[in-house]
């Protein structure tokens with residue numbers, strides 16, 4: 563059974579002077595994440611990836627559709643049930659430095675969750691759990707505890723945030739561009755760590771603009787273009803036999819690892835052939851069509 567399930571999720575923001583205009587950041591997004599599955603959410607800058615992650619984490623409201631976690635509508639959770647949700651679902655974001663307050667020691671992020679989530683666990687037991695969580699993200703407690711953020715590397719801070727998520731015994735991690743800012747060797751370490759966590763049954767929504775990273779780690783890929791899912795399915799199929807011209811454009815630019823996608827890249831995809839209406843009229847269908855088992859593609863005219 564799917565653990566996380568998005569059903570036609572839409573997000574509209576009010577923008578412009580006095581909020582007079584509406585911007586649809588995400589339109590009808592539908593996909594799932596199962597336990598032990600890594601799903602990559604891939605798209606150019608501004609395609610709505612972070613907005614989806616924020617809605618899953620309840621940091622942004624949903625304008626339409628439903629986000630279900632283990633059969634419960636996430637947007638209806640309140641009070642203790644919402645706290646229970648955050649015990650199972652946590653996010654880690656791009657810039658680890660911005661998550662830490664420079665005036666406090668970094669391990670404060672590990673200590674402060676005890677009173678909120680585990681008031682019955684005593685200090686000695688909590689300290690043991692911290693050591694175990696740090697060791698499972700391959701950090702040596704003696705090297706990282708009692709240090710200020712500026713005394714630790716970006717990779718160590720990022721791992722400490724993952725350890726924080728593990729202390730909560732989460733089932734789903736929303737990882738939003740967590741390795742883009744790390745150097746190449748640390749990036750591989752953190753990817754390997756995510757692979758370990760997945761092997762232990764953690765579901766991961768891995769948000770990235772970088773297809774090569776998405777390919778490396780994920781079981782399934784969801785390709786977002788301007789807020790709309792244009793292609794999704796098993797990573798091997800989406801990457802091995804991309805059917806949407808936008809996915810093809812993204813893939814053809816893979817060697818430029820850290821480049822962010824621009825409007826011009828999107829415009830170029832419109833010249834490509836549509837996998838659904840090959841040679842015929844593109845009708846801007848909003849439904850994705852199955853082209854293979856676990857491989858869905860949208861009409862190339864979709865905006």
Ligand SMILES: Nc1ncnc2c1ncn2[C@@H]1O[C@H](COP(=O)(O)OP(=O)(O)OP(=O)(O)O)[C@@H](O)[C@H]1O
Pocket residue numbers: 575576577585587605606607608609610611612613614771
């Ligand atoms: N709070 C907000 N108010 C208004 N518009 C917003 C807000 N947050 C995001 N947007 C807009 O929604 C769209 C999607 O943004 P989002 O940050 O989700 O994209 P992204 O794919 O994560 O991009 P990036 O890779 O650059 O982080 C963009 O057009 C963005 O400008």
